[in-house]
Amino acid sequence: MDHNEYKTYLKHQYFHEIRSLQSVNDVISAFQKKIDIVETGLSESEAIFLKMTALNYINAHNNGLIKPNLDNLNFVPYEIVRNEKSDHYYNLMREATSDDERIIVIIESQLNEITSNCQELKVDLIIERGIDTSHVNQETPEFFTYLMLFDN
Structure with a gap:
């Protein structure tokens, strides 16, 4: 399948799954x-992990309207409680790491x-968060990256 065929496949297969962009607080509420x-x-x-994440965000948003630096970022960490509801994620995590980390x-x-x-x-959170409609309307690379999350 060539590139254009794959893009057509993604749109046909997953367009109905697209969610409008939500705030991260709304995503947390949905997952709760x-x-x-x-x-x-x-x-x-x-x-x-947080320090690496902060540096990634600073680099990713360096040209944006907000000029982030370590002093003006406000990170809020959450723990996924280990129980039957989260077993799926913990089982996958255990396969990927040797640690029994939370x-x-x-x-x-x-x-x-x-x-x-x-x-x-992380993939499930990004899918739940959604995508800005401008990316969908213009079929930007971000749009196709979002659709690929469903395909993986």
Whole structure:
């Protein structure tokens, strides 16, 4: 399948799945209805994940309207409570790492960014967050990247 065929396939297969862009706080609220999520502090190793995330956000938003730096970012970490509701994510996490680490979600509401140390959950969070309609209307690369999340 060539590139254009794949784009056509993605639109046909997943267009009905597209969600309008929501705030990261709305995404957290939606996930709190599905799994148990609580605001938390970070361990030393999780703090390293946060620092890497902050640097990524600063680099990604360097040309945007908001000029982020480490001093003006407001990260809020959440823990996914380990129970039967979250077993799916913890089982996948256990396959990917040798540690028995907890799953965290980190939001930054000023940039409307959300991430997790569990790749599968991160994808689900991005799908739930949605995409700006301008990307959909213009069929931007971000639009096709979003559709590819469903395909993976």
